[in-house]
Amino acid sequence: MTDTLNAMPPVTDNAPPAPAPAEKPERNSMLRHTRYVMSENPVTGLAFALFALIALFALIGPYIVPHDPLASDTAAALQPPTWKHWFGTDQLGRDILSRVVVATRLDFIIAITSVALVFAMGGLAGIAAGYFGGWTDRIISRLSDTIMAFPLFVLAMGIVAALGNTVTNIVIATAIINFPLYVRVARAEANVRREAGFVQAARLSGNGDARILLGHILPNIMPIMMVQISLTMGYAILNAAGLSFIGLGVKPPTPEWGIMVAEGAANIISGEWWIALFPGAALMLAVFTFNLLGDGLRDLVDPQRRT
């Protein structure tokens, strides 16, 4: 340690302030911080790479798969993995690799839309509760407590049953059960900033509440909300896949990971493992990626909670 200190040129303290534009050092330090976190924890880099892969499959999956995910070929049903069908074929002779890849888009869309929805509902309700306090806070907190009084997956089942058995309602149910998490984070963060200098300055310059909330407080808590979004993405995918595993939402023959595992469940007992294994593994990998990504983003945004 002492060696390195001695070896360093002793000019840093006396050097005149660099005439760089004000923004530049900030961006540099952010970049350096990102690189530091990445090198400190190579798993985060892996998570970003996996995320890019999943996003790519979601985007171009249907155009690159070797077979039609819906085309059945009963002559080639229940084949174990071969060179022609890398992941084997299911009861109807459909190519499982193609189905797993094509399913990425649907699962990804379900997760993204439900998270976007809950971010809009829970995030806004949360900052309003934290900013206004009083009755707004009481009503929103009570609502979120009531949701928390249910085991969350069970509540999602009830919501889908009441609203009707469709993919849209799976998205809505997944958003509702994540609502309390977003309210809690947004409320706490907004509450801290309620009397912050920049908020008071904005108020004194004549900004209305809506403008302060959306234009000043929301951008400031965005990094922390991003972490929350990434952490709940994994949970959203798991939840949606669980619902479709018990037969809700996605209808066959649509390829979706949860329902594909359900379709392969009966064949597990007779030893055809590949029908359920590959979609299940894809699901697992996606959830794993989002969880790692969330941890990585948290390290970037909130160094104090770094593990």
Next chain:
Amino acid sequence: MLATIGKRLLTVIPTLIGVVIVTFLLTRVLPGDPAVYFAGPAATPDSIAEIRKGLGLDKPLPEQFIRYVGDLAHGNFGNSLSTGRPVATEIASRLPASAELTLLGLIVSLAIAVPLGILAAVKQGSWIDHTCRVVATAGVSLPVFFTGLLLVYAFYFQLGWAPAPLGRLDAFASAPPNITGLYLIDSLVTGQFETFRSALSQLILPVVTLAIFSLAPIARMTRASMLAVLASEFVRTARASGLDTRTVIITYAFRNAMLPVVTTLGMVFSFLLGANVLVEKVFAWPGIGSYAVEALLQSDFAPVQGFVLTMAVLYVALNLVIDILYRVIDPRVRLEG
């Protein structure tokens, strides 16, 4: 102490009211007309109106709500459309199967996760610590239904150690007399060891599935809270006073470290009760989860409503127990109350 518990009991009331309101709203306000369901596909507008009147659906919402609460107070959850049987009886007869599964899952999970978390904290950086971290990360990523299927494939199809995943007993065993409804206890009490063996062997895989699922948060929390406690001053004092490591870890650190873990149990239960539904589906377990799933697929709403309500009430009760347990463990909270 009793007064504190009484006060805590009172806080349950608004929660329960909220739960009842939500389950009521789920049926009545959202789109979809129960009367049309009841009337069936060949219904005329007249017969639908008749049924609506019979069900009380033509009354204003507040009146319907009072009626609903009155029915609940009499233990009436309505009748299932497909079987015609009262939902309350059906749920009551299936609840022990779910309870046996969930509780055993939690016990196994605690028995593995707590020692694992403690060892990981005591030997920080060792292979146990790394195992704990891998388990914690992998555990939260594993879809519970997928773990169950993998276990069935490995232990039933490949190794043949486990029985077929088809319910609580194998085909040759008969159910023990109904005392608690928990087969393990009932068969032991009445001395039917063959039934006990059968029930146990059917339970192992689903219980392990649930345990793997709930392992992660418990192990992670135990490790984190043990680490925090081990770094605290009273542990250092205890060590400096010459107490042996065993006493310091078990008597001093462990009891204090358990507090956050007990709090986490509430969240673990929320996950467990949900995961239970999926595990019951995988193992054809005749519990309330599979009952609700069957009803859901047939748009039979009363059982689903009864199921959601039962689960919510159970969950509220479990949280209450956890809270009281917390007060028993932590003398500081007791004094404050």
